[in-house]
Amino acid sequence: MIKPPMEPMPAAxxxxxxxHAGRIETHLLLRGSGAAFMSGKYVFxxxxxxxxxxxxxxxxxxxxxxxxxxxxxxxxxxxE
Numbered sequence: 646m647i648k649p650p651m652e653p654m655p656a657a658x659x660x661x662x663x664x665h666a667g668r669i670e671t672h673l674l675l676r677g678s679g680a681a682f683m684s685g686k687y688v689f690x691x692x693x694x695x696x697x698x699x700x701x702x703x704x705x706x707x708x709x710x711x712x713x714x715x716x717x718x719x720x721x722x723x724x725e
Contacts, residue, residue: 657698658691 661672673687697703701712708715715721 655694656692657694658689660689 663670672690674690676683676686676688678685705712710718
């Protein structure tokens with residue numbers, strides 16, 4: 646039996662990459678064995694975008710760049 650397609654939900658991941666000792670390294674997380682999705686797998690950090698993630702005032706306290714500078718350097722669509 647073919648299931649109808651699922652409705653997509655907003656999600657995001659963070660890919661951290663650095664050059665170290667002449668090699669490229671990336672940061673992955675190991676999901677717990679009891680996780681409902683991708684249990685026991687290495688994954689990039691991230692997941693569902695929750696409403697509090699859109700709180701720009703919170704993120705401004707933790708960012709080294711203003712949101713204007715972030716958008717001009719990297720692009721993106723930030724809710725204001």
